[in-house]
Amino acid sequence: MCSMNPSDASPGASDAVSPEEAALLAAAWEIRGAARCPYSNFAVGAALLDSEGRVWTGANVENASYTLGLCAERVAIFYALTHGARDFTCVAVVTGAAEPSSPCGACRQILHEFAPNAVIISAVADGRQLRTTVRELLPFGFDASSLTTRA
Ligand SMILES: [Zn+2]
Numbered sequence: 001m002c003s004m005n006p007s008d009a010s011p012g013a014s015d016a017v018s019p020e021e022a023a024l025l026a027a028a029w030e031i032r033g034a035a036r037c038p039y040s041n042f043a044v045g046a047a048l049l050d051s052e053g054r055v056w057t058g059a060n061v062e063n064a065s066y067t068l069g070l071c072a073e074r075v076a077i078f079y080a081l082t083h084g085a086r087d088f089t090c091v092a093v094v095t096g097a098a099e100p101s102s103p104c105g106a107c108r109q110i111l112h113e114f115a116p117n118a119v120i121i122s123a124v125a126d127g128r129q130l131r132t133t134v135r136e137l138l139p140f141g142f143d144a145s146s147l148t149t150r151a
Pocket of ligand 1: 071072073074103104105106107108
């Protein structure tokens with residue numbers, strides 16, 4: 001079970017993971033090898049677990065026109081959504097950084113809309129993690145209810 005343990009809420013905290021989380025992290029590490037990041041050399045792998053137990057993966061893809069690149073998290077979730085997945089419980093994000101990296105602002109917005117209840121596990125190669133939630137990363141997020149007007 002993918003869960004949020006408050007004692008694990010800071011980088012470098014306990015690295016204990018469930019078998020399900022370990023498999024999700026392994027999937028993220030594997031897809032990270034498919035990253036297309038010749039400009040930043042910052043490869044990222046992401047894996048999402050849906051409520052049916054399916055795993056959806058993605059890696060970052062860059063372009064010579066830099067702003068057109070897409071983060072691993074969004075590649076993974078758009079892939080999942082376009083294949084019918086709807087309810088996500090956990091997101092694993094792995095990088096080669098010194099410290100666990102949390103999703104960027106754009107990815108937080110996308111996760112807020114499509115995976116609002118997900119736990120996020122960001123990990124680095126030595127196994128250290130940052131465990132958080134989408135709600136913690138984007139409180140008061142903009143969503144469909146924000147579009148309600150009075151007139
Ligand atoms: Zn991002």
